[in-house]
Amino acid sequence: MANDLKTRDARGTDNDILPGTRREQNLAKVQAVPWLIVIALLAAVAFLTYRAFFYQEEGDPVGSAMLAFEKQNSLTVFSSRFEVVAESEDTRGVMGVPVLRSRQATIVPASVEYRLDLSGMERGDFVWDEAGDRLTVTLPQIQTSRPNIDEGAARVFTEGAYITRDAAQDLARNNSQQAERKASAFAKNPEILALARQAARQAVRQNLTIPLQVAGYDNVTVDVRFEGEDAAS
Numbered sequence: 001m002a003n004d005l006k007t008r009d010a011r012g013t014d015n016d017i018l019p020g021t022r023r024e025q026n027l028a029k030v031q032a033v034p035w036l037i038v039i040a041l042l043a044a045v046a047f048l049t050y051r052a053f054f055y056q057e058e059g060d061p062v063g064s065a066m067l068a069f070e071k072q073n074s075l076t077v078f079s080s081r082f083e084v085v086a087e088s089e090d091t092r093g094v095m096g097v098p099v100l101r102s103r104q105a106t107i108v109p110a111s112v113e114y115r116l117d118l119s120g121m122e123r124g125d126f127v128w129d130e131a132g133d134r135l136t137v138t139l140p141q142i143q144t145s146r147p148n149i150d151e152g153a154a155r156v157f158t159e160g161a162y163i164t165r166d167a168a169q170d171l172a173r174n175n176s177q178q179a180e181r182k183a184s185a186f187a188k189n190p191e192i193l194a195l196a197r198q199a200a201r202q203a204v205r206q207n208l209t210i211p212l213q214v215a216g217y218d219n220v221t222v223d224v225r226f227e228g229e230d231a232a233s
Contacts, residue, residue: 102160
């Protein structure tokens with residue numbers, strides 16, 4: 001064969017210099033096949049990962065915006081920490097006659113988080129104005145978390161000549177429930193909600209402007225409003 005290295009002896013007979021060369025070449029080809037398969041699989045996985053998580057068709061700013069939101073189903077945009085005051089009274093009597101009166105006032109810190117649920121947002125919530133490079137986003141209403149009452153940091157003031165164990169437990173329980181109700185009401189104060197909405201608008205603008213600029217929309221403007229608000233709002 002042309003690929004075999006040969007020499008000719010004195011009698012004119014062809015002799016192989018490397019008789020195992022052809023076998024080694026075939027073995028190398030066989031050993032290379034699994035590596036070629038692995039490389040092909042790695043390339044396929046890399047391509048599918050890119051398509052699934054990073055690829056966005058050019059000219060689709062709405063798709064780029066939705067991709068930025070898909071990475072976070074819930075966005076905490078604001079938190080409020082404040083103090084509430086709860087007061088309770090307790091009366092213990094014997095045979096209908098009030099004997100022991102006690103009163104307890106509690107000043108307790110509370111905190112509430114304001115979140116946006118982004119999981120239900122659809123393509124119709126994003127409107128792209130190509131002429132003005134403007135993206136208008138309509139957000140769902142802000143949700144408030146259950147108030148976190150920090151009873152460990154509460155300041156308690158108690159009045160009464162003698163406070164029984166049951167009375168102390170009732171006063172503490174009533175004040176705790178009252179503090180949670182007052183914290184929930186305070187969290188929905190219009191002024192506090194206005195601050196939370198403003199923080200939400202700023203957070204959403206920041207979360208969308210940068211990905212859009214990376215996607216090639218350098219001069220993009222992101223307008224953010226909530227459900228029920230008109231464009232002027």
